[in-house]
Amino acid sequence: KQEVTQIPAALSVPEGENLVLNCSFTDSAIYNLQWFRQDPGKGLTSLLLIQSSQREQTSGRLNASLDKSSGRSTLYIAASQPGDSATYLCAVNTGNQFYFGTGTSLTVIP
Amino acid sequence: GAVVSQHPSRVICKSGTSVKIECRSLDFQATTMFWYRQFPKKSLMLMATSNEGSKATYEQGVEKDKFLINHASLTLSTLTVTSAHPEDSSFYICSASILGLQNEQFFGPGTRLTVL
Numbered sequence: 593k594q595e596v597t598q599i600p601a602a603l604s605v606p607e608g609e610n611l612v613l614n615c616s617f618t619d620s621a622i623y624n625l626q627w628f629r630q631d632p633g634k635g636l637t638s639l640l641l642i643q644s645s646q647r648e649q650t651s652g653r654l655n656a657s658l659d660k661s662s663g664r665s666t667l668y669i670a671a672s673q674p675g676d677s678a679t680y681l682c683a684v685n686t687g688n689q690f691y692f693g694t695g696t697s698l699t700v701i702p
Numbered sequence: 703g704a705v706v707s708q709h710p711s712r713v714i715c716k717s718g719t720s721v722k723i724e725c726r727s728l729d730f731q732a733t734t735m736f737w738y739r740q741f742p743k744k745s746l747m748l749m750a751t752s753n754e755g756s757k758a759t760y761e762q763g764v765e766k767d768k769f770l771i772n773h774a775s776l777t778l779s780t781l782t783v784t785s786a787h788p789e790d791s792s793f794y795i796c797s798a799s800i801l802g803l804q805n806e807q808f809f810g811p812g813t814r815l816t817v818l
Contacts, residue, residue, distance in 0.1 A: 624806070635708075635795055635811035636746075681745065683807075690736070690797075690807060692745040 594619045596684050598693035605672055606701050613667040613696045615682035620660050623685040627656050627667050630679045630695070639680075640667070672700045705729055706798050708810035715786055716818055723781045723813045725796030731776035732798030736807065737769075740793040752779050786817040 595618045605611050615625070624643045628636040640649045640656040642665070648657040655668040665682055679695045705728040715721050725735060734753050738746040750766075752758040752773035760766045768790075770782040779798075783790050793814055797807040 626807070628809075633793075633814065636797075636809040638806075638809065641806050683746075685807075689748060689751070692747075694745045 594622075594684055594686055594691040596682060596691045596693040598680075598682060598696050600696060601694065602697040602699075604699040604701060607672060607674060609672050609700075610668065610670050611672055611698070613669070613680050613682075613698070615665040615667070615693055617663045617665075617684045617691070619686065620663050621686065622660060623687055625656075625658055625665050625685065626683045626690075627654075627665075628681045628683065630681060632679075636681065669698075672698075674700045674702045676700050704800070704808045706732075706796065706808045706810040708794075708796055708813050710813060711811060712814045712816075714816045714818065717787055718785055720782055720784045721786055721815060723783075723794055723796075723815075725779045725781070725798070725810050727777045727798045727808070730798075730800050730808075732779075732800060733776065734799045735773055735779040736797045736799075737771060737779075737781050738795045738797070740795060740812075746795060749781075783815065786815070788817045791815055791817045 597616045599614045626641045627639040642649050642658040653670040658665045677700050679697045681695045683690045683692045707726045709724045737749045740746045749764045750758040750760045754773050758771035773779040795812040797809045799807050
């Protein structure tokens with residue numbers, strides 16, 4: 593069974609810093625991987641989707657990479673802002689089922 | 703495009719009553735819809751997968767008689783929590799995928815259920 597782990601569980605950085613969130617998964621037979629943002633009490637907002645054949649995706653200040661063979665993905669956030677404070681979840685799609693990580697709670701301090 | 707809505711966004715009910723949550727794909731046809739449950743400070747857990755016109759497939763440990771899922775059309779799936787108990791209080795999120803878009807999922811905003 594696929595297991596998805598996110599490290600760190602919580603992260604606090606000063607505004608303006610670049611940061612990296614990590615996601616690892618145990619089974620490399622994936623279809624794609626998605627990064628989501630969740631604000632407290634809210635639903636999920638999709639940030640980036642990386643297909644299994646891709647190495648990275650970029651959107652604005654966000655860059656997600658995927659190394660399928662080693663079972664790892666990273667989400668890089670450049671020039672962090674207080675509005676980036678949220679929980680970030682990665683989810684691995686093995687075909688038609690998603691496995692979610694436990695998330696990284698990010699706090700960006702003004 | 704690819705917007706998924708949920709209704710209601712919040713619901714409070716008494717123990718023993720049933721609650722229905724709707725999940726709609728607003729601008730696309732969703733061949734498959736998923737229902738997730740999220741406990742406080744925990745990740746999402748898949749409850750069931752539903753395909754239009756067929757019975758839902760429930761994950762292990764999810765009571766199918768308690769969590770009734772209906773996917774009657776390509777734009778609507780409903781989750782009914784029957785005989786709700788306080789331990790059913792949770793955040794329920796649905797998602798939908800479009801056949802042919804490589805299984806990208808689009809998530810609804812979630813429904814906060816509180817059972818008194």
